[in-house]
Amino acid sequence: MTLHLSDIQQDALTEIFxxxxxxxxxxxxxxxxETITLSVPxxxxxxxxxxxxxxxxxxxxxxxxxSQDFTGSINAKAFLVFPEDKTKEIVRRMLGDSxxxxxxxxxxxxxxxxxxxxxxxxxxxSLSEALQADFQCSVPAYHLGLTDDILSAHDACxxxxxxxxxxxxxxxGSKIEGYLVFLLTLPALNALLKQVDQFxxxxx
Amino acid sequence: MTxxxxxxxxxxxxxxxxxxxxxxxxxxxxxxxIITEVASGKEAIECANVETPNYIVMDYNxxxxxxxxxxxxxxxHAPQTIIVLFTANIQANTRxxxxxxxxxxxxxxxxxxxxxxALAFFxxxx
Numbered sequence: 001m002t003l004h005l006s007d008i009q010q011d012a013l014t015e016i017f018x019x020x021x022x023x024x025x026x027x028x029x030x031x032x033x034e035t036i037t038l039s040v041p042x043x044x045x046x047x048x049x050x051x052x053x054x055x056x057x058x059x060x061x062x063x064x065x066x067s068q069d070f071t072g073s074i075n076a077k078a079f080l081v082f083p084e085d086k087t088k089e090i091v092r093r094m095l096g097d098s099x100x101x102x103x104x105x106x107x108x109x110x111x112x113x114x115x116x117x118x119x120x121x122x123x124x125x126s127l128s129e130a131l132q133a134d135f136q137c138s139v140p141a142y143h144l145g146l147t148d149d150i151l152s153a154h155d156a157c158x159x160x161x162x163x164x165x166x167x168x169x170x171x172x173g174s175k176i177e178g179y180l181v182f183l184l185t186l187p188a189l190n191a192l193l194k195q196v197d198q199f200x201x202x203x204x
Numbered sequence: 205m206t207x208x209x210x211x212x213x214x215x216x217x218x219x220x221x222x223x224x225x226x227x228x229x230x231x232x233x234x235x236x237x238i239i240t241e242v243a244s245g246k247e248a249i250e251c252a253n254v255e256t257p258n259y260i261v262m263d264y265n266x267x268x269x270x271x272x273x274x275x276x277x278x279x280x281h282a283p284q285t286i287i288v289l290f291t292a293n294i295q296a297n298t299r300x301x302x303x304x305x306x307x308x309x310x311x312x313x314x315x316x317x318x319x320x321x322a323l324a325f326f327x328x329x330x
Contacts, residue, residue, distance in 0.1 A: 008220060015219040018265070019312045022292025035297035040218070040267050129313065203224050 020126030024119040032093040039168035066116025073133035080116040113140040131195040216248040217263040229319040245269030264291035
């Protein structure tokens with residue numbers, strides 16, 4: 001079931017996360033030493049869905065994900081999701097060619113957590129700044145497995161809402177897709193939309 | 205309120221919210237300026253050919269053309285147009301593309317300070 005957002009609410013949230021993603025890409029490009037190409041973002045809000053519905057959005061059934069809990073004005077669990085087969089390439093670019101295969105394996109989780117930390121915090125900072133909402137965030141946690149298992153393990157889908165923000169981060173020579181998934185309780189989602197409305201009333 | 209000459213500004217952004225913010229903030233500083241809004245690079249090229257605005261505020265990441273591609277085409281036909289790339293894509297490479305094209309660069313978010321930065325660029329080139 002897709003929760004109805006007005007066009008302007010949808011536009012506002014997409015623009016806010018787009019700014020966060022742009023800031024995140026700047027941070028990432030400094031880390032990997034290459035320009036990151038960003039796609040035009042897409043945002044959907046789904047309610048009362050099974051996690052497997054997300055497979056319509058995420059092309060790979062097995063994913064690597066980094067999650068962080070955000071608490072404060074709005075409570076949310078945020079995931080940065082990559083198709084599993086792409087993560088080694090991301091880490092290799094982050095650590096450079098000098099790293100051995102063993103080092104890459106050892107560092108993979110830590111490197112992805114750092115990337116997740118940058119991207120998720122950039123998006124939440126953008127949200128915080130635009131909506132004047134304060135958040136505290138947990139340390140990033142790493143997950144590897146099936147999309148269903150990872151998202152369902154966090155009492156995620158059945159009673160909660162999923163805000164799904166899709167943007168592709170491409171690096172030269174390899175198409176690496178990253179997805180952002182935000183899990184919110186229904187009251188948290190309503191609180192978020194209320195703050196979006198306040199933001200919009202300020203500029204109308 | 206200022207008494208600066210009336211200028212026309214084309215605001216190019218696929219986000220309606222971004223266009224609203226830019227329009228409102230520019231008009232709060234220059235209430236008599238004429239603002240036109242379009243949502244894509246292609247529309248911007250068409251509009252710039254017809255209306256020849258003094259200034260253009262251009263997003264980068266849009267569905268058809270990037271802001272750089274649209275700016276290149278606009279400047280081919282109207283090299284006197286003063287353009288600022290106003291974007292969330294704040295990477296060094298994007299700044300360098302803007303610089304090589306001779307257009308301004310301002311990073312989002314759209315705030316009073318960042319809009320004033322764009323207006324200062326326009327004033328410096330006028």
